Amino acid sequence: MIIAVDGPTASGKGTIARALAAHFGLPVLDTGLLYRAVGYQTQLGHGDPDNAADALAACDFPDTLLDDPALRYESTGGLASRVSIHPAVRKALFQRQVDFANQPGGAVLDGRDIGTVIAPHADAKLFVTASPEERARRRHAEMRARGVDVTYDAVLADVHARDARDTGRADAPLLRADDALLLDNSEMDINEAIAAAIAFVEERVRRPS
Numbered sequence: 182m183i184i185a186v187d188g189p190t191a192s193g194k195g196t197i198a199r200a201l202a203a204h205f206g207l208p209v210l211d212t213g214l215l216y217r218a219v220g221y222q223t224q225l226g227h228g229d230p231d232n233a234a235d236a237l238a239a240c241d242f243p244d245t246l247l248d249d250p251a252l253r254y255e256s257t258g259g260l261a262s263r264v265s266i267h268p269a270v271r272k273a274l275f276q277r278q279v280d281f282a283n284q285p286g287g288a289v290l291d292g293r294d295i296g297t298v299i300a301p302h303a304d305a306k307l308f309v310t311a312s313p314e315e316r317a318r319r320r321h322a323e324m325r326a327r328g329v330d331v332t333y334d335a336v337l338a339d340v341h342a343r344d345a346r347d348t349g350r351a352d353a354p355l356l357r358a359d360d361a362l363l364l365d366n367s368e369m370d371i372n373e374a375i376a377a378a379i380a381f382v383e384e385r386v387r388r389p390s
């Protein structure tokens with residue numbers, strides 16, 4: 182079984198994808214991490230993330246980079262969003278994601294274009310979202326808890342900028358697939374959102390569309 186989980190930044194899609202993977206006993210791939218590795222590697226090489234050739238050169242990053250805590254930084258998310266605009270970068274990362282999705286037994290993948298481009302044949306698709314204000318509130322609380330000195334307004338501005346870039350790009354923009362469940366968790370806590378996601382996938386398994 183292949184489960185596609187897409188959604189904007191700070192929507193909770195990563196947590197939901199991991200919970201689905203644990204529940205259904207499937208491997209999980211956070212595809213944003215691949216774009217984060219490319220963005221970070223571009224910066225390490227003093228390249229320009231807005232330059233397609235610089236970003237493409239960073240696509241052969243070493244796998245060990247995926248464990249680097251710096252990939253989780255908010256600033257790395259911004260770099261990832263910038264390199265992800267380039268079609269050559271998306272092409273370079275495409276096969277790795279497709280192979281992960283199509284492995285025997287299935288998989289869960291989370292990202293922006295899983296249900297639309299990477300695994301359009303997925304058995305269950307979810308589009309996880311929440312209002313920009315709620316996502317910024319959660320991201321701000323999480324950053325403050327880690328000791329990062331940042332204002333709510335700065336986080337909200339970053340959420341809006343990431344949304345605009347991820348939905349506005351020409352190649353594989355962030356988009357809800359027609360057959361994806363819209364899971365708006367603005368008014369839910371994470372456990373309610375996970376329960377709704379599991380219930381949806383179980384229903385899809387019982388009654389494939």
Ligand code: DC
Pocket residue numbers: 190191212213214216217258261262265291292293294295343347
């Ligand atoms: O999910 P994330 O915040 O770690 O993703 C970081 C950036 O990577 C996101 O702003 C856009 C890009 N991305 C993408 O273009 N396609 C994906 N499947 C996953 C992430």
